[in-house]
Amino acid sequence: MEHENDLEPLPCDKDSLKRSIREALVHIVGKDPRNATSRDWLQAVAYAARERIIEQRMYTKRLFNQEQVKRVYYLSMEYLIGRMLVNHLMNLGFYDACCQALEEMGVSLHEIIDLEPDAALGNGGLGRLAACILDSLSTQCLPGYGYGIRYEFGMFHQHIEHGEQVEHPDNWLRYGNPWEFPRPEKIYPVHFYGYVVEHRDHGVVRHHWEDGEEVIAMAYDLPVPGYGNKNVNNLRLWAAKATRDFDLDYFNEGDYIRAVQEKIESETISMVLYPNDATAVGRELRLKQEYFFVSASLQDILARHIKLGYPITDLSDKVAIQLNDTHPAIAVAELMRLLVDQHLVPWDRAWEVTREVFAYTNHTLMPEALETWPVALMERVLPRHMQIIFDINFHFLNEVRHNFPGDNNIVRRLSIIDEDHGRQVRMAHLAVVGSHKVNGVAALHTELLKRNLFRDFHRLWPDRFVSITNGITPRVWLNQANPELAQRITRQIGADWVMDLGRLKQLEDCLTDAEFLKDFRDIKRRNKERLAAEIRSRLGLSIQPEALLDVQIKRIHEYKRQLLNVLHIITLYNRIRDGHAEGQAPRVSLFAGKAAPSYVRAKQIIHLINDVADVVNNDPVVHNRQQVVFFPNYEVSSAALIIPAADLSEQISTAGTEASGTGNMKLALNGAITIGTLDGANIEIRQAVGEENIFIFGLNADEVDRLRAEGYRPGDYYESNPELRRALDMIRDGFFSPDDPGRYRDLVHHLLTEDTFMVLADYASYIQAQDRVDALYQDPQAWSRMALLNTARMGYFSIDRTVQEYADKVWGVQPEGWN
């Protein structure tokens, strides 16, 4: 394809990079190379890289416009992208040149990498999935754009003080963000509160949303370079700005403070990410955040569509919008408002367009995580949207009555308005009704959606439901996180696996290759030493690199069952103390993860892990045969450090609760063996690696349901299993908290009486599976063969396969190419 020659591409060789870095250091960062700090150099390298990225971004945009492509827009409240420097240098293909350029200026790239703060604009798996999808869209040359919020403060930093989680604000923009391009001209008004007036226009009723408050959404663009191509997509994040810097009325009356206060209040909308996972947040500010970024994004999408000269009613030919969970579901009502009220499209046509444009990804079955908003709140904050939702519901329920004549119960169950709990808007229902496709994120999850949460919807519209199993990007989670293994694999089978993960299958030929297996083991060992050095410097604890490294790294939540892991740790500890652990492999149990600040029981679990660690690590009887580590402040960069070192991957949620999981995929890809339940994507991982190469235990989802229906009695398991009873008694009676013996009485009481997530029911089976793990680890050959098979068989879990499925089954978009 020919381009006008008005964009002269910057060269990417070592000497040009050197020149660019030095220039950026002096002219942008404003520092003398003689006394620049490491952070100054980091900024300078980032600027040199971004000059080259932004050019390619411009080419990409021109190409997409010229080819009149259909674009896909990903709407997500969260993007857990982490650090960008290594990713961008590697994707652009000048990592090595940059390393050398810096070296010649006396700077080590490795030393400045860790100074970059993580962009932690997300809680966990949902936000990380969004980041992996963006990487894949760019890598596969798909025209895909992310939209989200530029939180001033991302996910809180977790400190551990006296064993407890303490939250600190994440001021990630303190030193500026060299990767972003502020777009002060890309601004849209977003309206809140006020009221609606009706008037007639040539016999048609029109609605005007009047009064209330207006906030300005301003765009910040983060270019997203693909790997191994010249394609660069865009992530556009919105920041809230006051409509006016000062309210002149107050100002003129001399109330300077009040004038400025209103500015600050409107800007709080994009101030902070809600640190919640698997629980809905019911606060007004959250609703405003959701609407704020949805409205700005849809206005921007429509403006682009119109600027490119397309008719508004052809929107679905050129636009697909994916809703990442229900957080952006208000988009269904907002698009209707923009089409009907502003672009004067008749209701029925607008509704067709809306349904063709949207698709919705569900991320959870847990009732406490399902978003609902009180009708009264919605009426006050978004009065026009509440009317539109009532109208959508009216038409929808007519369709339901037509399909199920006389069945009033199904009408009540399907309604977008829940009338039984004080009138609430069910955002998941709005999302399903307003989308042409709804997907679960793993096979089991989608089955359970069809069987339970969306049972009636599935009866009504069976074809609307599809399953698209999550994936992870091999660029970040193997190529960048585990460079030694990546290079060794490339030496063996070539570099194509980075873009075509299925090629790892060829590693199965290495099962009998003693040299390769030895390298595979040695690399794991060096990754453990790298992690051990970090643990030593951060926590002052020396872990044994020859021990089995058993990791559970994920948000702290009862359903993920960190407590089950703790019960195993205490069981092992008791066996050592009793002298019954002679043949046992030394083991380091590592945890990392944050608890939502208001989730009291999750914070107690963190405290318990640290209390148990204190006792076990300092007991001379144990003598390094067992160690427990709580690695603070889990985020993308710490995941990238821990995962390549792990031997055993704990994926032990109660069956039927974890929608998919992606940590399970990252760990298996890096040669950790999974111990897990038949939950989420674990089921598909078992299928891929073979049941002899994974440790499965516990109740399956049907058995969990059955046991619950029969009446689950956790006390019975306590009574009949002496090892379990002893471990629970020790926790309850203060063995691990001698300074406060009653600390865990309520926690244990809950386990003995309710045990919502059936920890006790799965204990015995878990311990047996752990005993099998222990036995295998004592045979290093057998262990590393199994680990290698896990790496070799992870091809299916590439995010590129996931994105291809969305492109084919949901979006109807195609690669547009540079290749």
Ligand SMILES: *Cc1c(COP(=O)(O)O)cnc(C)c1O
């Ligand atoms: C992958 C990832 C997650 C998700 O982990 P799960 O085990 O699937 O819950 C959460 N946080 C971070 C930082 C991650 O990288």
